[in-house]
Structures are given as structure tokens and as C-alpha cells.
Amino acid sequence: MQPEKFYYDNKIVKQFGIATIVWGIVGMLVGVVIAFQLAYPALSFGIPYTTFGRLRPLHTNAVIFAFVGNAVFAGSYYIFQRVLKTRMFSDTLSKIHLWGWQLIIVVGAISLLLGYTTGKEYAELEWPVDIMITIVWVIFGINMFGTILKRRERHLYVAIWFFIGTWVAVAMLHIVNSFELPFSIFKSYSLYAGVQDALVQWWYGHNAVAFFLTTPFLGLMYYFVPKAAERPVYSYRWSIIHFWALIFIYIWAGPHHLLYTALPEWAQALGTVFSVMLILPSWGGMLNGLFTIRGAWDKVKEDPVLKMFVVALTAYGMATFEGPMLSLKSVNAVSHYTDWTIAHVHVGALGFNGFMIFGMLYWLVPRMWNTTLFSRKMANQHFIIGTIGILVYAVPLYWAGFTQSLMWKKFTDSGQLQYQFIETITSIVPMYILRAIGGTVYLVGALMAVYNLAKTMKKGSFVANEAAEAIPFKLQAMPAVKMHWHSVIERKPVRMLILSLVAVAIGGAIELVPTFMIESNVPSIAAVKPYTPLELQGRDIYVREGCYTCHSQMIRPFRDEEARYGEYSKAGEFVYDHPFQWGSKRTGPDLHREGGKYPDSWHFRHMRDPQEMSPGSLMPTYNWLIENDINIKSTPAKIRAMQTLGVPYPKGFDKIANDDLHRQADSIVAGLQKDKIKVSRDKEIIAIIAYLQRLGTDIKKNQTTSNEVH
Amino acid sequence: MLIKKKKLRINFSVLLMLCLLSLASSAQTEAKVPSAGVSGYDSLRYALICVAILLLFVIGGLANVTGITARLFVDKQKKQETSDAGKPVLPLLLLGLLLPALSMAQDKSAAAAVSTFSLPEDIWFYFVAIGVELLVVFALVRIIYTFTKIKKEVVAKAPAKLTVFQKIIKPQAAEEEARLDLNHDYDGIRELDNNIPGWWKVAFFATFMFAIVYMYRLYGSETMPNQLQELAMSNEAADLRKLEYLKEAANNIDENNVKMLGVDDIAAGRELFTKNCVACHGDRAQGGVGPNLTDDHWLHKGSIHDIFYSIKYGWQEKGMKSWKEDFSPQQIAQLASFIKTVANTNVEGGKEAQGELYVDVAAVAAADSSGSIKTKNN
Numbered sequence A: 001m002q003p004e005k006f007y008y009d010n011k012i013v014k015q016f017g018i019a020t021i022v023w024g025i026v027g028m029l030v031g032v033v034i035a036f037q038l039a040y041p042a043l044s045f046g047i048p049y050t051t052f053g054r055l056r057p058l059h060t061n062a063v064i065f066a067f068v069g070n071a072v073f074a075g076s077y078y079i080f081q082r083v084l085k086t087r088m089f090s091d092t093l094s095k096i097h098l099w100g101w102q103l104i105i106v107v108g109a110i111s112l113l114l115g116y117t118t119g120k121e122y123a124e125l126e127w128p129v130d131i132m133i134t135i136v137w138v139i140f141g142i143n144m145f146g147t148i149l150k151r152r153e154r155h156l157y158v159a160i161w162f163f164i165g166t167w168v169a170v171a172m173l174h175i176v177n178s179f180e181l182p183f184s185i186f187k188s189y190s191l192y193a194g195v196q197d198a199l200v201q202w203w204y205g206h207n208a209v210a211f212f213l214t215t216p217f218l219g220l221m222y223y224f225v226p227k228a229a230e231r232p233v234y235s236y237r238w239s240i241i242h243f244w245a246l247i248f249i250y251i252w253a254g255p256h257h258l259l260y261t262a263l264p265e266w267a268q269a270l271g272t273v274f275s276v277m278l279i280l281p282s283w284g285g286m287l288n289g290l291f292t293i294r295g296a297w298d299k300v301k302e303d304p305v306l307k308m309f310v311v312a313l314t315a316y317g318m319a320t321f322e323g324p325m326l327s328l329k330s331v332n333a334v335s336h337y338t339d340w341t342i343a344h345v346h347v348g349a350l351g352f353n354g355f356m357i358f359g360m361l362y363w364l365v366p367r368m369w370n371t372t373l374f375s376r377k378m379a380n381q382h383f384i385i386g387t388i389g390i391l392v393y394a395v396p397l398y399w400a401g402f403t404q405s406l407m408w409k410k411f412t413d414s415g416q417l418q419y420q421f422i423e424t425i426t427s428i429v430p431m432y433i434l435r436a437i438g439g440t441v442y443l444v445g446a447l448m449a450v451y452n453l454a455k456t457m458k459k460g461s462f463v464a465n466e467a468a469e470a471i472p473f474k475l476q477a478m479p480a481v482k483m484h485w486h487s488v489i490e491r492k493p494v495r496m497l498i499l500s501l502v503a504v505a506i507g508g509a510i511e512l513v514p515t516f517m518i519e520s521n522v523p524s525i526a527a528v529k530p531y532t533p534l535e536l537q538g539r540d541i542y543v544r545e546g547c548y549t550c551h552s553q554m555i556r557p558f559r560d561e562e563a564r565y566g567e568y569s570k571a572g573e574f575v576y577d578h579p580f581q582w583g584s585k586r587t588g589p590d591l592h593r594e595g596g597k598y599p600d601s602w603h604f605r606h607m608r609d610p611q612e613m614s615p616g617s618l619m620p621t622y623n624w625l626i627e628n629d630i631n632i633k634s635t636p637a638k639i640r641a642m643q644t645l646g647v648p649y650p651k652g653f654d655k656i657a658n659d660d661l662h663r664q665a666d667s668i669v670a671g672l673q674k675d676k677i678k679v680s681r682d683k684e685i686i687a688i689i690a691y692l693q694r695l696g697t698d699i700k701k702n703q704t705t706s707n708e709v710h
Numbered sequence B: 001m002l003i004k005k006k007k008l009r010i011n012f013s014v015l016l017m018l019c020l021l022s023l024a025s026s027a028q029t030e031a032k033v034p035s036a037g038v039s040g041y042d043s044l045r046y047a048l049i050c051v052a053i054l055l056l057f058v059i060g061g062l063a064n065v066t067g068i069t070a071r072l073f074v075d076k077q078k079k080q081e082t083s084d085a086g087k088p089v090l091p092l093l094l095l096g097l098l099l100p101a102l103s104m105a106q107d108k109s110a111a112a113a114v115s116t117f118s119l120p121e122d123i124w125f126y127f128v129a130i131g132v133e134l135l136v137v138f139a140l141v142r143i144i145y146t147f148t149k150i151k152k153e154v155v156a157k158a159p160a161k162l163t164v165f166q167k168i169i170k171p172q173a174a175e176e177e178a179r180l181d182l183n184h185d186y187d188g189i190r191e192l193d194n195n196i197p198g199w200w201k202v203a204f205f206a207t208f209m210f211a212i213v214y215m216y217r218l219y220g221s222e223t224m225p226n227q228l229q230e231l232a233m234s235n236e237a238a239d240l241r242k243l244e245y246l247k248e249a250a251n252n253i254d255e256n257n258v259k260m261l262g263v264d265d266i267a268a269g270r271e272l273f274t275k276n277c278v279a280c281h282g283d284r285a286q287g288g289v290g291p292n293l294t295d296d297h298w299l300h301k302g303s304i305h306d307i308f309y310s311i312k313y314g315w316q317e318k319g320m321k322s323w324k325e326d327f328s329p330q331q332i333a334q335l336a337s338f339i340k341t342v343a344n345t346n347v348e349g350g351k352e353a354q355g356e357l358y359v360d361v362a363a364v365a366a367a368d369s370s371g372s373i374k375t376k377n378n
Helices: A010-039 A052-084 A091-113 A127-149 A158-177 A194-229 A236-258 A265-277 A279-292 A304-326 A329-335 A339-368 A376-408 A421-426 A429-459 A487-491 A493-517 A533-544 A559-565 A600-608 A632-644 A653-674 A684-694 B002-032 B037-079 B086-116 B122-148 B150-157 B164-169 B174-180 B198-220 B227-248 B263-276 B304-313 B329-342 B361-370
Strands: A004-009 A180-182 A188-190 A465-470
Touching (some): A004 A052, A010 A052, A010 A091, A010 A339, A010 A429, A010 A465, A052 A127, A052 A158, A052 A339, A091 A127, A127 A180, A158 A194, A180 A632, A194 A236, A194 A279, A194 A304, A194 A339, A194 A493, A236 A265, A236 A279, A265 A279, A265 A304, A265 A493, A265 B198, A279 A304, A339 A429, A487 A493, A533 A632, A533 A653, A533 A684, A559 B227, A600 A653, A600 A684, A632 A653, A653 A684, B037 B122, B304 B329
Antiparallel strands (some): A004 A465
């Protein structure tokens, strides 16, 4: 019964930790930049790489996958080794995981700036990066399970359950949502179209929040909170019930992102009720954490780590109560497409994720460098500044959200819309400025953390390999007392993995399969035809520029939206939309029935200088569309890809597609010429005008048109 | 005895929940009758407001009592200085002193909610407000109990029953903790086997009930409208409101009966023009994307009736959108009147003429009869 000696690998934790800090600052900085761009569109500088449409995906991807992702890996590698009493399964796999993930981040960031995007929120990275993510995720999984299998601890601690759940669910979500058909080395079309694409995407999008931003953080919470408080976990049986309830229920809630859309209503209803059922499992996590601090509240007064954890858990509790409320139809009717949603996610991101990460780093760094924190006072100041930052960020955005939504819905007594769209946006610009200031304040706090942690590292000496010892669990005697029934599962990691997979697969399957298999869920409309080659090129430009980050293409069946935008959107209108572009936020108006609203010359001038046509607009200029040529070489491949996906272009159409493209372009050029605008037919602006003029017009046409592409 | 009491409490919560649910159902069912909607809500709405206001008074009274008991408690604490109860109670005390202030803030926000929302959804807001108020009442009563030590006598007999606040703050007694310790040791982390709070279980169960009732009402009893029915209902209600308004307001102007308006309305028309039309027609109506409005040529004729028509219905194929959802008939008349005043002024830098020469016969005749202007007669 000699205990075995071994060493914990601290180096990998350190490297992931440093990556967390670096990408955190980058991600938040981009966030601050785009926040200011929303108030001052001139800050887009008139170049493609710095416009909101491309920077916003960069911001979300950077904070979710780079900042939070690296933090999860840092924390979990630290926790795995300690609660499983072993070194990581393979140092090589750890290294591949580390550098593979950083490579993904760099390649992803560059490709997003260059405009390579799938146009699906939080899954924007294109197919080569998707494959890289899959590979690295599998490597992480092997390393994690290898470690679990060679553990010296008979039972798995609750933190490990959460990491297993995370790994399984993220793998499933990423793979299913990334099914796409490449037509060039960097570009692809989503395998799904319209309503189905929307459902898959938001099943993914919602559960990326659940399984990338929430469950791994509960894993971190279950280690670092009891450690920092030096108190026992409050209730073991609560851990069990809230873990299983959380991962089972979470997966169903995705459709609450699509309330009042063309998604079948039964799916929407499931989204609503499962969101409401999520409140208590979420609160179970928060309360089990806060009750764990019981008896250590005197420490909370002084210890910045515990302070951050307390605020993080509180923010988690608030966000997970607000989320279900936002999933109620009557609340969602007001909140959706407004800044309310943005405020909501930032309470979670800045409050819960941000503060958990900073708290964790303030706890980890002094321990791994075998010293004390450089300045506890500074960390406490960071806590206060960060909290103020969150408040200054969130409160104005809540205000902006209410204001804009109420203005949208306001009718005069005689039954007209009271406000033009532009008035609803100019009235909230002051709130946007305040929000940007709030974000800056939070970033300043983060920079203080960087300084403080760097000084701490300098002060101490890093322990790359930390000595530890434990008895192999096969030699340990089984405890004599009767154990909880759940401990059986905790002894069997593979069984736990399978059960987790079953728990997370059920909800998705029940929602996705009928939407794909049963035709009545997407009633087809005969008048809806595939896009012409020019419109298809224009649509790809629309996706490339990230127009969906500010414009929706989904008119909800409300009186005000029908008055403002036109007839509500039908499921059958999106059957050729690979990917769907419904959007989730209206900083600009909905575009689903944009076709025919304005003349071509209006669009031309509006793209060149939005403020000329729409004074007070927050849209940046897109003048490069006037200079860039359409990539007509790609047309045949795009048509063929669409044919493979089931879009009914005639056979051999790919060969003559460019002739069709030129014909349509010529007619647009001729029309513009009448309005004294000279532009050649091969410019991108022509394609985007063609696409915008097509939007939402099909169902207005007579149903007599032939089956051919017009 | 103790078990019985617990059961009773759970039953009470379930009852309360069912009451709320049934109330909610009735509110929504009434929503289904569209024309009667407005008045149908009102009785419920007034009842809810009354309850909300009543509860606010209750909160106000309780808050005062809390303040007083808190002060008394402080005095008592000062007397028995040796007591070790000071630490855990302090935050509670702060809360007690803060709550009167908090409840005042609550008053204000509830009042604001009452005044701003006139949507049918406001019913839900009242429910939420009342729910919050009930929670506050509950919390205040618990706090007063703690301060007045009514609890203490019970405590002396039965094992300690702590308030939620104490539960969060006060550590469990060492022997209690030892009893609950599961002897787990994960890198030094121990786990206790505390019971899951009863209210959590009840609330979790309540959300299941909510889900069942929600799905039943949508697909079983069909008492909850689907989204297209909701749209039809809101349109119907809006049409009714509009009809009512138009009956009274002098606003039912259309392209047939529109008349040239006076100076004030023309000024209002100018303002509307600057806000909405200059993008296409130029800041001096000289034309741009759209035609010049200051010359004597018109694409769709230039009488006040024609201009009213063009603004109201638009000429979609030529890029002029329909403005009838944006402007009231009165506003369209103001705009048309303003445009009539700039027509034929031929501002500098105007876009070249489009359409046909148009002579406003009515206007010319009016001018002729007044004898102020002599114009070319065709």
C-alpha cells in the first residue's frame, strides 16, 4: 500500500492561462471598438476589414472560443489532474491541443476579417476551420478520457461530470451544425436551408451558451469555489439532480430564439416550456455554490477571488432567470431583435464567465508560482471597476431595448406607425455611447488584472511539475458504508459518457427530426423560385459582409411589423436559403421584403454613403462594392453546389449561368444609367442590388411562371 | 407535528400556484374574444391594480415595523455585549434597515409600470409585480420574526430552523456538519449531504406544471391563440380603434376631398418633407433620385388630389414608396399642400423636367377669378 509518486503538469495550465489573458484582452478590445462603431459609424474607416459586420463575429468568436475556451482548458487541466490524482494522460496530446486551439483562433480570426464566414451566428468559421476544431476537440476528448481511465480516485467528482457533459454535447452540436458543402477551398454552403437551417443553428447557438459557457463553468465552480472558501460542497444530492436536469433540459430550449418566426409553433412552444423548466436546475448550481460559501462569508469581505465568485454566481442566477422570462412569448415580442438580448448575454458573459475566469486566475497564478498575489488591493479595485463596468454596460442597453421596441410598436390614433425606423435608432445612440464606456471600464479592469498577474508571476518562481502522491484506486478498499446509488455511475466513466450523450441527444432529436421529415412543417410555396446567378452572387456578398449582424430577414406576424415591412414571412419562402439569414438583431430595418421598395439608384447611393439616403443612419459605407469585381469564376461551382443541395436549377445550368448573370447585370446597369449613375456590369454592387431587389418578392408574383429559372 | 406542518406548507404553495395559473388562464381566455377584449380586460386589470396597491400599503406598513424592530434589536444587542450573535446577524440587520428604502423604490417602479403599459400584455406585468410584492411581504415577515425573536422560543424546543439569509451566511454546527459529511475527499474538497430545500423542489415541480398547462392550452383546450390568431386579433382590435377614432377626428381626408391647407399646416408639411423626403427629392425639392417637384412637369399629374394620391399609395415601380402607414391623412394633406407651394418655383440646380407639362386648371381658375395673376391660357 505504498502511495505512488507522480507530478502534476502545471506548464500546460500556465500556457492555457496566458492564452486566456491574451485573447481575453483582444476579444474585449474588439468589443469596445465595435461598441463605439455603433455610435459612430465613421469608425469603420471605410475599409472592409474594419466594418462592424466583420468585426462583430470576430468579437463573439474571440471571447467565446478564445477567451472562455482557453480558460476552460486551463481550469479543467488543473482540475483533472488534482481530483483524479494523476498527471494528464499524454503531455504530447496536451501540447497538440494547446497549439492546435491557438492555430484555430488565429486562422479563424484572419478568415473572418477576410470575409470567409458561413453566416451562422457563433458558428461563422468556415469548413476547413470546422474540421480543425473537430480534430482538436477529439484530441481533447482522448486526453481527458485517458486521464480519467488512469485515475487514482475511484469516483468521479462532480466537476468531472460537468466536463464530460460539456465534451459530449459540444462534439454533437458542432458536428451537426457544421454539415456544409464546400464549393471552394474556403467557402461552403450550409447543408440545411431556411427554417431547418434556422432550427439547427439555434439549437446549436443556444447550446453553445449551455455547453461552452455554462456547464464547464459549473465544473470550474465546483472546484474553485470550495477551494477558495475552504468549505465543503453544500449538497451532494443537489449536485446530482441539477447536473442531470440541466444537461437534459437545456438542449430543448433552442427554439426560444425563434419565437414568432416561421418555425413551426409546436417547436416554439417546446422552446418556451423547456426554458421555464430550466430555471430551477440553473439555480440549483448557483445556490449550491453560494451555500458552499456558507461559513466563509467573513472571507468574502477581503478575498477578491471569493468576491468575484459571489458576483459571478449571482450574475449567473440573474441571467438564468431572465433567459426563461425572455422565452415567454409576450416578453419575447418586446425583447427580440433589440438590445435587451445583448444586455442579457453580457450580464452572463461579463458577470458570470468573466468574473469566474478572473477569480480563477487570481487563485491559480499565486499557487502555481508558489507565491502570493502581487496586490490584493488592486484585485479588489478590479472587482469594483469590473462591477461598475457591467452595470454601465447593461443598464443603458436595457433602456435602449425597451425604448426601441416600444417605438417600433407605437401607432398613432389614426392608425399609422408613429415612428420611422431611423428615429427609433437615432433616439438610442446616447445609450450606445454609454454602453461603449461601460465596456471600456470593464476592459480597464481586465488590464489591471493583466498587470497584477504578470507582477505575481515575476515575483514567484513557476513550479512546472508539482509533486503529488496517491494510492492507486484498485488497491484502495471500497468504503464500508452504504453508498449513494449515483456513486455507481461515478465509478464508470464510460457509462457516464454514454448516459450524458443520451441525455443531450433526446431533446435535439425530438425537435430536429420531425422538422426535417414531416413536410407540413415547411409548407412549400409554388411561386418561390431559386435565386438567379447574379442574385446568388449578391447573397454571398451579403453573407460575406455580415449584413445579418444588423439586419433581420424575418418579419414576425405583428401588426406593426406588417405595417412597417410588409406581409409576415412564411416558412416556404426560405427553402433555397443556404444558409438562412434571419438574423437576431435589428440595428437596421428588416430586409425580408426589401425587394422593390426603393429604386436601384437608391441602393447604389445608399451603399456608397448610407447617410446621404438615410440621414442619421448608423450603417457604415460599403464603397468597395463599387470597386470590386464579382468573382464570376466561382459561379459554376456555386450553381453545382446548390444543385447538389437540391436547388432545382435546370441540368447544365452551371455552364450558362454566367450568361444569365451578365444579362441581368446589364439590365441593372442600364437602369442606373437612366439615373446618371455610371458603373460597369461586373461590379459587386450590381450583384447585391440584384439580391436586395429580389428579397421577399416571389410570393407577390402570379403563380403562373414556369418552372424555369427566370 | 413538524412533518404535518411541512406538508401543509407545500400544499399551500401548490394551491397558490394553481390559483395563479388559473387566473393567468382566464386572463388569456378573455384575450381570445377580440372585440370585447378591451372592456373584458378592464375588470381584471382594475382588480389586479387594486391588489397591487393594497399590497404596496401592506409592504409600507411592514417596512416601518421592520425599521422599528431593527432599532430595538440593535439596542438589545448593545445591552448583551457578550453575545456572539453579532456577526451573522449584521448583514441581516443592514437588510432590515435598507428594506424600507427598497420598498419605497419598489413603490415607484410599480407605479411606473402601472402608468406606462397599456398593452394587453400588461396583465402579465401586474402578475409579476404582485408576485414580487408577495415575496417582499414574505421576506419582511420573516425578518420581523427574527428581530422580535418570536422564533427563539420555537428554536429552543425543536432543532434550529434558519431563515434563508441565515442559511446562506451562518455555518452549520460542527456536529451537524460531521453528521452530513459523506467522507468524500477530492483533492481536499469534502461534500456534505444536505437536503435540497423544499421550496426548490416545489418550484421545480411548478415549472413542470406550467409546461403541461401551457402545452394543454395550446394544443389540448386550444384556449391560447396561436401566432396567426394573435395577429388577426390585434389587427381587428386596431381596425376598430381606428374606426372609432376616425368617426370623431376630422381626419378622414382622402384623395377625393383633400383641400389646400393654411400656413400652419404648410409649415408642418415642410417639416415632414425635410425629415422624410429630402433623401430622394433634394433639400429644396429640386430632385435627386426622385423627380424635381419645383418645375411644372409632373409624372403623375400635379393637382393637390394627385399629389395626395401619389404620397398615399406611392408609385412602387418608380421607387416612390407608399406612405400611408407612415403618415396620417392629415399629414399627407399637409405635405401635399407644402408641395403645391413649391411647385412652379423652379429652384436653381433643379433636376431636368420629367413627365408631362401640367396645368392645374382648378388652381388657375381660382387665380383667374380672384384676378391676382394673369396666366397663359392654353
